[in-house]
Every structure is written in structure tokens, then in C-alpha cells.
Amino acid sequence: METIDYNSFAKKCVDDLKSLQDRFQEEYDLNWYENWFYNQATGLLTFSSNEVELNFKYFEVGSFSEKLNTWMWSWDNDDTLDNVKEKTKLIKRFGQRSNFSRLTNGCFQSDEFEAWEFTAIATKVTNGIGVYRPVNHEQLQIFLVITEFVDNEVAQNIKDKYxxxxxxxxxxxxxxxxxxxxxxxxxxxxxxxxxxxxxxxxxxxxxxxxxxxxxxxxxxxxxxxxxxxxxxxxxxxxxxxxxxxxxxxxxx
Known part of the structure; x- marks a missing residue:
């Protein structure tokens, strides 16, 4: 089996994410929307302005604490619901196969640059269509990978179940x-x-x-x-x- 160099792989994922995010932003123009909301229970990320709404399915990659300078994968976070962290187990298994300890340890010292690297890797491994980082809350940065667009009618049917x-x-x-x-x-x-x-x-x-x-x-x-x-x-x-x-x- 061919050995993969982690640093080279991470850099390639970041470069690919930049291109992917440009295409995603061009198609959906998230900056146009005034409001955003993500809900772990429904697994939906919603953008809205007045009566216009845009919905996506997402999963939570992990979080970076600015206060502690630590990264935590969501699979290691008991406060994150299973349905929005299940896909991160794919990243962990990939890390185990590739012997990448940064992808298999649950929580460790890190920085914001690495947090974006991890998000880029998660996007690559899970075939995400884009990423989103909500506004910081109590010096905690949450990183989301967007997996698919959801029609508003389908999204409303999901929300009506809660x-x-x-x-x-x-x-x-x-x-x-x-x-x-x-x-x-x-x-x-x-x-x-x-x-x-x-x-x-x-x-x-x-x-x-x-x-x-x-x-x-x-x-x-x-x-x-x-x-x-x-x-x-x-x-x-x-x-x-x-x-x-x-x-x-x-x-x-």
C-alpha cells in the first residue's frame, strides 16, 4: 500500500477546498442571506432573508477552542448529537488506515490553521460540497461540512417532526x-x-x-x-x- 505523507495530503485537501468553496459560494451566495441557523436534531443548516430560505444537510467536523488552543473532533464530543457526528468516524477510520494521529486523537493542542486543515480533510474524505463556520460562541469555533442541498419542502417536512x-x-x-x-x-x-x-x-x-x-x-x-x-x-x-x-x- 502506498504511504501517504500527512502534510502533503493536508495541503492538497486545503487547496481543493478553496476551489470547491469558490464554486459553492458562486452557486449559492451564502453572503446574501441575513440569518443562519443550524440544528443538531434535524441535521439542517438554514440560511434565510425575509421569506427566502436555503437549506442544507451538514455534519459537525469538530471545534477549536480559542481559549485553550485545542481541537476536538466531534466524534469525541459528548455534547454533539450522533446524527451530526456519525460521518466523522469515516475520518477517524481513514486516519487509522493512514497512521495519521491528528485524525485519530480526540482532543489535543492545535491552532486555527490546523482546524481548517481538518475541515478540508473531512470534506475530501466525505465528498462534502462546501463548508461553513458559524459565528464564534464563547471563543469556540465550530466547523461544519455541508453534504447536500435540501429542497425547502423536504426541509420543512423534517422540521415539522420536531x-x-x-x-x-x-x-x-x-x-x-x-x-x-x-x-x-x-x-x-x-x-x-x-x-x-x-x-x-x-x-x-x-x-x-x-x-x-x-x-x-x-x-x-x-x-x-x-x-x-x-x-x-x-x-x-x-x-x-x-x-x-x-x-x-x-x-x-
């Missing part, structure tokens, strides 16, 4: 009857067996109801106007759903 919870912030939506709560054990019936963080089919949602609702449903023989009125379905977040399940069933 809700802003007062307790747990931004989580997937779930539906429970009006009687289920965080303090009372009143039974927990589900539309199908669930587990936290499980993948759902596009048409599926977490749905649960209490014992009383189950009695009414069985009496009616189905979910109809009467049983639905009794249940008084309400919207909650996924985390709230599984807290209620834990309370009633004692397991997840």
Missing part, C-alpha cells in the same frame, strides 16, 4: 393523551413498541394513551370521534414521552 419543548429544548414530536403526565401512574398504551432514539418510518410518530383511554377505545371498537374526544391528544417532545413511559412502566 418541537421546541420548554423542558428539553428541541426534540422530535410525540403524541400522548391529555391524562398522561410526569407525576401520576395511570398506565401507558402505545401504538407500537418504542425505544428512545429509535429510528421512525416517515409516516410513524410516537403515540401513547392511558388505561382509561384504552377502556374507551376498546368499548368503541376503534379510534373514533368519541374516543378521540375523551383522549384529548396533545403534543409533547420525545423526551417527555419516554419520561412518562418510564414513570408508568418502570423501563425504557
Amino acid at each position: 418541537v421546541q419543548c420548554d423542558i428539553h429544548e428541541y426534540k422530535r414530536i410525540a403524541f400522548v393523551c391529555q391524562h398522561l403526565n410526569h407525576t401520576s401512574k395511570i398506565g401507558f398504551e402505545e401504538a407500537f413498541e418504542t425505544s428512545e432514539d429509535m429510528e421512525l418510518m416517515e409516516e410513524e410518530d410516537f403515540q401513547a394513551w392511558c388505561n382509561e383511554c384504552e377502556v374507551v377505545r376498546l368499548k368503541e371498537g376503534e379510534w373514533n370521534d368519541k374516543s378521540m374526544e375523551f383522549s384529548g391528544i396533545k403534543l409533547v417532545c420525545e423526551k417527555c414521552y419516554f419520561e412518562m413511559k418510564e414513570l408508568n412502566l418502570g423501563h425504557r
Whole structure:
């Protein structure tokens, strides 16, 4: 197997990223948009101005701390959700095959130039279409690789699967009857067996109801106007759903 020199490879990736980013900027003109927002739960990076919106899928490469002068790969960051750091495991495996310790150590002393090198390498290894670095927060630079453009309708369908919870912030939506709560054990019936963080089919949602609702449903023989009125379905977040399940069933 041909040996790859890390410094030469990193420089080539940076040069390629400069060309790639020029083409990406020419096509999408991100500077035109007034606002930006990225969400780990949805995996979407959104730019907007007034009613105009532009959406992409992304993953988080890692972060550079200006305060500590350290780089941390997102695969080593417990605060980063799995769905936006899964692709960085490809970079780690590439580093293991190539014996590049900078790609396999989770957190170490570094600088901003290297942070861009790592982002360039991540873009090359994962065939990204561009990169983005949001505005610094508390001297922390976050580096994102953009993987694909997402049509606004598709993006909205993804966003509609999430809700802003007062307790747990931004989580997937779930539906429970009006009687289920965080303090009372009143039974927990589900539309199908669930587990936290499980993948759902596009048409599926977490749905649960209490014992009383189950009695009414069985009496009616189905979910109809009467049983639905009794249940008084309400919207909650996924985390709230599984807290209620834990309370009633004692397991997840």
C-alpha cells in the first residue's frame, strides 16, 4: 500500500477546498442571506432573508477552542448529537488506515490553521460540497461540512417532526393523551413498541394513551370521534414521552 505523507495530503485537501468553496459560494451566495441557523436534531443548516430560505444537510467536523488552543473532533464530543457526528468516524477510520494521529486523537493542542486543515480533510474524505463556520460562541469555533442541498419542502417536512419543548429544548414530536403526565401512574398504551432514539418510518410518530383511554377505545371498537374526544391528544417532545413511559412502566 502506498504511504501517504500527512502534510502533503493536508495541503492538497486545503487547496481543493478553496476551489470547491469558490464554486459553492458562486452557486449559492451564502453572503446574501441575513440569518443562519443550524440544528443538531434535524441535521439542517438554514440560511434565510425575509421569506427566502436555503437549506442544507451538514455534519459537525469538530471545534477549536480559542481559549485553550485545542481541537476536538466531534466524534469525541459528548455534547454533539450522533446524527451530526456519525460521518466523522469515516475520518477517524481513514486516519487509522493512514497512521495519521491528528485524525485519530480526540482532543489535543492545535491552532486555527490546523482546524481548517481538518475541515478540508473531512470534506475530501466525505465528498462534502462546501463548508461553513458559524459565528464564534464563547471563543469556540465550530466547523461544519455541508453534504447536500435540501429542497425547502423536504426541509420543512423534517422540521415539522420536531418541537421546541420548554423542558428539553428541541426534540422530535410525540403524541400522548391529555391524562398522561410526569407525576401520576395511570398506565401507558402505545401504538407500537418504542425505544428512545429509535429510528421512525416517515409516516410513524410516537403515540401513547392511558388505561382509561384504552377502556374507551376498546368499548368503541376503534379510534373514533368519541374516543378521540375523551383522549384529548396533545403534543409533547420525545423526551417527555419516554419520561412518562418510564414513570408508568418502570423501563425504557
